[in-house]
Amino acid sequence: MEPVCFRGFWFFEELLEELLCEGMVLNKVFKKLIVLLLCLAILSGFLTGCAAQEGKQDVQQNQGDRRTEVVQEIVAGLGRDPGTMYGYGAHPPLTRVLEPLVFQDLDLGLIPGPAAKWEVSDDGLIWEISLRDDIVFHDGNAFNAEAVIHNLERIAKTWPTRLGPVVKMEAVDDYKVKVTHSEPFSSFLYSLAWAGSAMISPAAINEDGSVREPIGTGPYIRASWTPDEEMVLVKNESYWGGTPILERITLKFIPDPTTRMMALRAGEIDMIIDTGGVLPEQVTTLKSDPNIEVLTVAGAVPHYMTLNTQKPPFNDQKVRQAVMHAVDPASMIEHVLEGYGAVMATVIPYSEKDWMHPDKLLAFNQPDRARELLAEAGWRDTNQQGILTKNGEELRAKFLLSSALVNRWPYGTIAEVVQAQLGEIGIAVNIEIVESGLWQQTLMKGNAEISIRPWAGISPQTRLYDWLHSQGENTVNMGIFYHNPTVDGLIEELLRTTDDLKAKQISHEIQEIAAQEVPIIPMYDEVLINAVRSNIKGYKLHPWFTVNWEHIYVE
Amino acid sequence: MLKYIVRRVILMLFILLCVSIVTFSMMHLVPGDPAKIIAEQRYGEGVTSETVEWVRKDLGMDGAIAVQYFAWLTGVMQGDLGYSYSTDRPVWKEISSRFPATLELALAAMLVSLLISIPIGIYSAMKKYSIMDNISMFAAMLGVSMPNFWLGLLLILFFSVHLGWFPVYGRQDVTSLVLPAVTLGTGTAAVTARLVRSSMLEVLKQDYIRTAYSKGLKEIIIIYKHALKNAFIPVVTVIGLQFGALLEGAVVVEVIFAWPGIGRLLVDAIFARNFPVIQGCVLIITIFYVMINLLIDILYVWLDPRIRYDNKL
Numbered sequence: 001m002e003p004v005c006f007r008g009f010w011f012f013e014e015l016l017e018e019l020l021c022e023g024m025v026l027n028k029v030f031k032k033l034i035v036l037l038l039c040l041a042i043l044s045g046f047l048t049g050c051a052a053q054e055g056k057q058d059v060q061q062n063q064g065d066r067r068t069e070v071v072q073e074i075v076a077g078l079g080r081d082p083g084t085m086y087g088y089g090a091h092p093p094l095t096r097v098l099e100p101l102v103f104q105d106l107d108l109g110l111i112p113g114p115a116a117k118w119e120v121s122d123d124g125l126i127w128e129i130s131l132r133d134d135i136v137f138h139d140g141n142a143f144n145a146e147a148v149i150h151n152l153e154r155i156a157k158t159w160p161t162r163l164g165p166v167v168k169m170e171a172v173d174d175y176k177v178k179v180t181h182s183e184p185f186s187s188f189l190y191s192l193a194w195a196g197s198a199m200i201s202p203a204a205i206n207e208d209g210s211v212r213e214p215i216g217t218g219p220y221i222r223a224s225w226t227p228d229e230e231m232v233l234v235k236n237e238s239y240w241g242g243t244p245i246l247e248r249i250t251l252k253f254i255p256d257p258t259t260r261m262m263a264l265r266a267g268e269i270d271m272i273i274d275t276g277g278v279l280p281e282q283v284t285t286l287k288s289d290p291n292i293e294v295l296t297v298a299g300a301v302p303h304y305m306t307l308n309t310q311k312p313p314f315n316d317q318k319v320r321q322a323v324m325h326a327v328d329p330a331s332m333i334e335h336v337l338e339g340y341g342a343v344m345a346t347v348i349p350y351s352e353k354d355w356m357h358p359d360k361l362l363a364f365n366q367p368d369r370a371r372e373l374l375a376e377a378g379w380r381d382t383n384q385q386g387i388l389t390k391n392g393e394e395l396r397a398k399f400l401l402s403s404a405l406v407n408r409w410p411y412g413t414i415a416e417v418v419q420a421q422l423g424e425i426g427i428a429v430n431i432e433i434v435e436s437g438l439w440q441q442t443l444m445k446g447n448a449e450i451s452i453r454p455w456a457g458i459s460p461q462t463r464l465y466d467w468l469h470s471q472g473e474n475t476v477n478m479g480i481f482y483h484n485p486t487v488d489g490l491i492e493e494l495l496r497t498t499d500d501l502k503a504k505q506i507s508h509e510i511q512e513i514a515a516q517e518v519p520i521i522p523m524y525d526e527v528l529i530n531a532v533r534s535n536i537k538g539y540k541l542h543p544w545f546t547v548n549w550e551h552i553y554v555e
Numbered sequence: 556m557l558k559y560i561v562r563r564v565i566l567m568l569f570i571l572l573c574v575s576i577v578t579f580s581m582m583h584l585v586p587g588d589p590a591k592i593i594a595e596q597r598y599g600e601g602v603t604s605e606t607v608e609w610v611r612k613d614l615g616m617d618g619a620i621a622v623q624y625f626a627w628l629t630g631v632m633q634g635d636l637g638y639s640y641s642t643d644r645p646v647w648k649e650i651s652s653r654f655p656a657t658l659e660l661a662l663a664a665m666l667v668s669l670l671i672s673i674p675i676g677i678y679s680a681m682k683k684y685s686i687m688d689n690i691s692m693f694a695a696m697l698g699v700s701m702p703n704f705w706l707g708l709l710l711i712l713f714f715s716v717h718l719g720w721f722p723v724y725g726r727q728d729v730t731s732l733v734l735p736a737v738t739l740g741t742g743t744a745a746v747t748a749r750l751v752r753s754s755m756l757e758v759l760k761q762d763y764i765r766t767a768y769s770k771g772l773k774e775i776i777i778i779y780k781h782a783l784k785n786a787f788i789p790v791v792t793v794i795g796l797q798f799g800a801l802l803e804g805a806v807v808v809e810v811i812f813a814w815p816g817i818g819r820l821l822v823d824a825i826f827a828r829n830f831p832v833i834q835g836c837v838l839i840i841t842i843f844y845v846m847i848n849l850l851i852d853i854l855y856v857w858l859d860p861r862i863r864y865d866n867k868l
Contacts (some may be wrong), residue, residue, distance in 0.1 A: 031594060084642070227644070228653075228815050229815045230819065252724075252725065252813070253813065255819070259708070259723060259724050262708075262712060263724050266716045268723050268724070404826065435586075438585070440587060440591075441588075540812045554793060
């Protein structure tokens with residue numbers, strides 16, 4: 001039998017002869033070329049047709065429905081795939097499929113979640129956590145002490161320091177868990193509230209602790225996930241916090257920020273969520289559209305500039321202080337971030353304001369003071385070229401940026417502004433942007449003097465540990481190598497202190513030393529920007545971009 | 556001819572082997588500890604060295620590079636491309652779910668490109684130095700110079716946001732293919748149009764064309780019957796190369812239109828050090844590239860019957 005495609009080919013040739021041949025001798029080659037083009041058209045149409053049939057019809061149907069009547073279904077766009085973080089298959093704060101035991105309110109205060117209440121012993125070693133008894137996992141498995149312990153063990157295995165120095169975890173009864181530490185760990189509740197500490201049905205956890213499927217206790221259930229494209233969530237009718245309103249949520253991964261914005265303006269998506277979802281420069285355009293509402297919240301994401309404290313020139317405290325006085329975060333926020341940021345007063349961000357030192361410890365934009373400090377440190381403009389020198393060495397520094405971070409935040413421009421401001425006081429800065437792997441390796445080896453990165457953190461205590469303790473993750477990985485035995489001792493004491501007032505006093509002391517010794521320069525506290533179509537109601541923007549899906553509805 | 560094709564296919568296997576060795580070694584030479592990057596991607600910031608080591612062992616990255624390579628090669632021989640580090644899905648599934656989207660976009664873009672470039676190229680050659688020739692060549696120049704991302708966003712703004720004719724992003728139905736295909740196609744159309752024009756001009760200078768004119772043949776017959784076929788040999792070569800480039804080079808367009816293609820998969824995999832996916836993508840793209848070039852070689856015979864590969868080899 002003759003293959004179908006050949007018959008098709010022949011048919012087109014005949015058709016063409018019919019259409020074109022009158023009075024004109026059609027060259028065979030040209031004819032075949034046209035046929036080839038037609039075949040290409042048909043093939044691509046056929047492929048598209050196939051794609052259209054693969055479950056896309058219902059999406060279209062839904063989009064059509066939405067326009068004619070109020071159906072409680074929405075499409076939200078975001079700039080990363082919500083299925084890839086933490087190895088869980090659903091980003092806990094963005095999808096709310098998975099929930100941690102403890103929640104954080106809009107001020108980041110700790111509030112009960114699946115854990116109804118908690119108590120700590122007077123010596124700070126034993127935590128008793130009482131669970132709600134009306135929760136089941138999405139697969140119908142019971143949410144009880146046994147399931148929670150299974151999860152805590154999994155978390156402690158994956159992130160060994162996260163839950164503190166745990167010696168024992170046991171079930172007191174069906175709905176009460178007792179965790180014993182070898183020494184007090186004040187950050188414990190924050191660790192339980194952290195996104196990675198999500199509770200997952202034991203049936204969905206593999207023996208090695210990895211997660212097979214995101215089966216949690218949240219208001220939404222993951223119905224499907226097409227990596228790199230979309231995730232569909234359907235409501236959990238038996239959610240312990242009340243039945244959610246939206247029937248179905250489609251999270252669309254749209255990598256380009258401009259496309260996300262235009263999709264919102266065209267009404268193809270109803271919301272833009274997540275950190276970095278809307279860029280500062282897009283706000284004016286979005287605000288001019290009457291159908292769109294822009295939401296902002298002072299974020300929990302501070303951005304820190306780091307200095308290598310072990311190598312010249314920044315091994316000299318005076319030079320580090322000079323850098324702090326020379327930079328002007330206020331002008332950066334105004335011009336680079338279009339005002340969507342806040343100048344920081346200390347290393348602790350505004351989201352943890354209870355822990356902030358009462359005084360404004362950091363002093364920016366004082367170039368004269370910076371010049372004085374450099375002169376005191378022995379740096380002089382000997383060659384009259386603007387770059388200071390000391391013992392024949394020029395005052396130079398390499399500002400190393402990660403390309404992955406440059407794509408999400410305006411670090412390139414910020415580095416240029418820093419370069420200009422340090423140039424004013426005689427420090428020559430050379431900016432380099434490299435791939436993230438090389439960036440981290442270079443910093444760890446101490447082969448760059450300045451860098452910058454964001455850090456959301458988990459709790460004020462761990463923030464100080466990560467950035468200022470000699471063994472802290474960023475102290476090592478960001479090539480800061482800051483080592484002050486007094487600070488190390490204070491931070492260790494802080495982690496052990498369960499008395500809130502005393503802990504805050506210790507943290508103030510640490511903040512004072514940090515502002516004096518300047519191993520890191522807090523550049524700005526990010527303002528999170530999201531946008532919604534004006535018919536979407538009930539969305540409260542959380543500083544850690546946790547979406548309150550259960551309260552959102554279409555008007 | 557058949558002998559030639561068999562030889563080319565055998566050669567392709569060698570090419571694939573070389574390409575896979577080069578990719579594998581290059582991926583291991585770039586700085587940064589892949590196990591740490593993957594561990595951070597999986598479990599977020601703050602993973603400890605124990606977790607990193609555990610991930611390294613889990614992914615079989617604790618052996619020598621050569622051992623890892625041969626383990627991978629053995630798998631490929633048995634039709635197993637391995638599992639994606641980031642999603643844990645079989646690489647074959649990751650690629651096969653995206654390749655149709657890429658192929659569809661490349662074919663549609665090629666169609667757009669040819670529909671624009673061939674008529675313009677021929678017309679410009681025939682009406683050399685006329686106003687229309689200048690205008691179309693200026694337009695072609697503009698097409699080459701316009702960055703894809705800019706044109707793409709402009710098209711979205713006009714046709715999707717203002718007119719609402721086409722969807723802004725995604726791959727849903729035929730309408731969602733139009734803007735990405737036009738964006739991707741115009742760049743190559745401009746190059747092809749210029750090539751068709753210069754190639755046609757070259758051919759039109761030949762003696763046999765002058766003879767054809769002096770015989771009193773109609774211009775249209777001279778152009779289509781005598782000139783076009785000969786002018787097409789260099790054009791077809793470039794079209795073949797362009798098609799290969801469209802397959803893996805559509806990353807920018809894929810990002811702008813959130814098109815779920817293989818280009819984006821590959822770029823993401825490179826950043827995430829997702830070796831099995833990188834190797835798989837490179838393998839598939841190489842196979843297609845080589846096959847398209849083989850097809851072009853065969854097409855030469857069709858265009859110019861004087862070409863005989865068996866005699867040459």
